[in-house]
Amino acid sequence: DQQVKQNSPSLSVQEGRISILNCDYTNSMFDYFLWYKKYPAEGPTFLISISSIKDKNEDGRFTVFLNKSAKHLSLHIVPSQPGDSAVYFCAAVRRLNYGGSQGNLIFGKGTKLSVKP
């Protein structure tokens, strides 16, 4: 029972163009949605997040869009750079306590992005 789905296992983009990574979810109780980036032989690193009460969050070249009615979010990378080549995990969380320190982060399977020079 996958609550977070990334249906594209891989994506190839030319340097300088836009990369769009997609993610769908099933649980309407999620509080936050996140994107993590992972290089080979390293742990995932936090990239960007969005609260369920917002529809857009931007951080430099990275923008995350949330469409709650469609239960869909996407990560846009503009412009894409070869160093962005990595596996991108979409994740979602429902907090278990008011302070936000506890909860279960649920990950998708990841999309491998290749940015070609």
Added chain:
Amino acid sequence: DTAVSQTPKYLVTQMGNDKSIKCEQNLGHDTMYWYKQDSKKFLKIMFSYNNKELIINETVPNRFSPKSPDKAHLNLHINSLELGDSAVYFCASSSRVEKLFFGSGTQLSVL
């Protein structure tokens, strides 16, 4: 000066053995986790500890026993290793659940 460090990085062992993976964080976080990434690449939570107290215990065989001697350490002990335990195990810590800091992973291979 690694924030979340786990050892060993690689672990190759025979079926039936008992092994441990150690994890330490120097970020001052109260919450630590163990995640498992299986052959299908899913990252799934196994355990979560907050201030040395078990918070989340997903459906994990009781051959897996986490131990938290203090809030900076969360070790994972695995008894009677099976072929299906082969995976990459990630330790993580956080002060807020939406932003986890992961270690670099331990690749466990059970032969």
